[in-house]
Amino acid sequence: MNRKTRKIIHIDMDCFYAAIEMRDQPHYLNKALAVGGKPEGRGVIATCNYKARKFGVHSALSSREAVRRCPDLIIVPPRFQLYKQESQKIRDIFLRYTKIIEPLSLDEAFLDVSDCEQLNGSATLIAQSIRQSIFEELNLTASAGIAPNKFLAKIASDWKKPNGQFTIKPNDIDEFIKSLPIEKIHGVGKATQKKMHSLNIYTCLDLQNKDLAFLMRHFGTWGERLSELCRGIDERSVKVSRVRKSLSTETTFNKDLDSWEKVEQKMDRIYEEFVYRWKKSNLSGDQVKSLQVKIKYDNFESMTRETQISDLPTFEFCLSFLQKAYYENSRPIRLIGLGVKLKVSETKKQRDQLPLF
Numbered sequence: 001m002n003r004k005t006r007k008i009i010h011i012d013m014d015c016f017y018a019a020i021e022m023r024d025q026p027h028y029l030n031k032a033l034a035v036g037g038k039p040e041g042r043g044v045i046a047t048c049n050y051k052a053r054k055f056g057v058h059s060a061l062s063s064r065e066a067v068r069r070c071p072d073l074i075i076v077p078p079r080f081q082l083y084k085q086e087s088q089k090i091r092d093i094f095l096r097y098t099k100i101i102e103p104l105s106l107d108e109a110f111l112d113v114s115d116c117e118q119l120n121g122s123a124t125l126i127a128q129s130i131r132q133s134i135f136e137e138l139n140l141t142a143s144a145g146i147a148p149n150k151f152l153a154k155i156a157s158d159w160k161k162p163n164g165q166f167t168i169k170p171n172d173i174d175e176f177i178k179s180l181p182i183e184k185i186h187g188v189g190k191a192t193q194k195k196m197h198s199l200n201i202y203t204c205l206d207l208q209n210k211d212l213a214f215l216m217r218h219f220g221t222w223g224e225r226l227s228e229l230c231r232g233i234d235e236r237s238v239k240v241s242r243v244r245k246s247l248s249t250e251t252t253f254n255k256d257l258d259s260w261e262k263v264e265q266k267m268d269r270i271y272e273e274f275v276y277r278w279k280k281s282n283l284s285g286d287q288v289k290s291l292q293v294k295i296k297y298d299n300f301e302s303m304t305r306e307t308q309i310s311d312l313p314t315f316e317f318c319l320s321f322l323q324k325a326y327y328e329n330s331r332p333i334r335l336i337g338l339g340v341k342l343k344v345s346e347t348k349k350q351r352d353q354l355p356l357f
């Protein structure tokens with residue numbers, strides 16, 4: 001059966017928090033500006049404008065290091081309530097075109113406009129029109145990716161960033177995907193990138209040239225998904241009403257970890273990623289129920305342990321909780337996950353605000 005080709009738009013606001021601050025305080029316009037914590041303490045950068053990015057400042061960098069890289073950097077504290085309000089207004093603009101909206105974070109969403117009849121049903125023109133309305137009504141710029149699926153739309157929105165858009169038509173997929181570097185595939189982090197490079201895989205075409213058995217041998221069950229993605233295939237639908245129940249990050253190691261020291265060394269990076277997701281989701285202590293660690297062993301068995309929390313747990317807390325779990329068993333470890341379970345409130349429509357990773 002030949003399914004109708006879908007039209008998916010991924011919208012991602014440009015330096016969202018910083019753009020709002022520049023809009024509201026125009027004297028920041030020509031300055032390098034970041035939103036984040038103070039450099040004197042252990043503050044980190046939430047985001048920064050493009051001028052600051054030229055100096056190597058970026059999200060999740062410590063504010064101290066940011067100021068070292070860019071001494072003139074102005075750092076303002078975040079105003080989350082305002083960012084949420086703006087996010088809602090952006091969503092109201094989306095709703096003029098479709099109800100099928102899946103927010104990924106305050107500044108990012110997928111839209112399925114397959115059945116939208118406006119602008120001759122052209123997803124490219126719809127994206128253009130959405131971006132124009134966002135600009136005219138909110139004085140903020142957005143970038144957009146337009147493609148037949150979520151995977152490609154998300155990549156495309158990055159292509160002409162900032163303030164641009166890029167369409168991948170069904171007939172262009174093969175050509176586009178061939179030269180796409182593997183690190184553009186969601187889920188290919190530093191470790192997988194290294195592994196793929198060592199197997200001489202650099203682009204999606206290189207991946208296409210490996211058969212499924214090869215991919216599954218090297219990447220486990222994920223191999224199947226990889227085999228689809230490297231051909232530009234992604235059947236996931238745009239999910240409207242998912243209520244977020246948890247948030248977590250998982251890391252599979254290149255080599256299994258066989259001592260606590262090795263685990264400890266990896267925890268910095270894992271915790272950093274966890275905090276990144278927490279921040280990006282704008283979570284507050286009253287939304288979380290518990291902290292969860294997951295350990296998967298070399299024999300693929302796994303265990304999870306859970307403890308109550310009421311705020312973002314510190315690095316030390318996570319480390320000692322993991323340590324307890326670690327000593328329950330003595331097998332080498334292949335994967336560690338760190339995350340939180342959220343309270344699912346009936347009244348609060350978290351789905352409107354929380355990203356889904």
Ligand code: DCP
Pocket residue numbers: 012013014015016017018045046047048059060105107108161162276279280
């Ligand atoms: N954010 C955060 N901490 C992070 C990453 C992001 O608080 N480690 C927040 C601030 C951003 C917003 O989430 O403004 C959106 O994240 P993006 O990754 O989309 O970054 P920006 O919108 O700031 O920049 P870009 O223009 O690259 O999309």
Ligand code: MG
Pocket residue numbers: 012013014015016107108
């Ligand atoms: Mg953005």
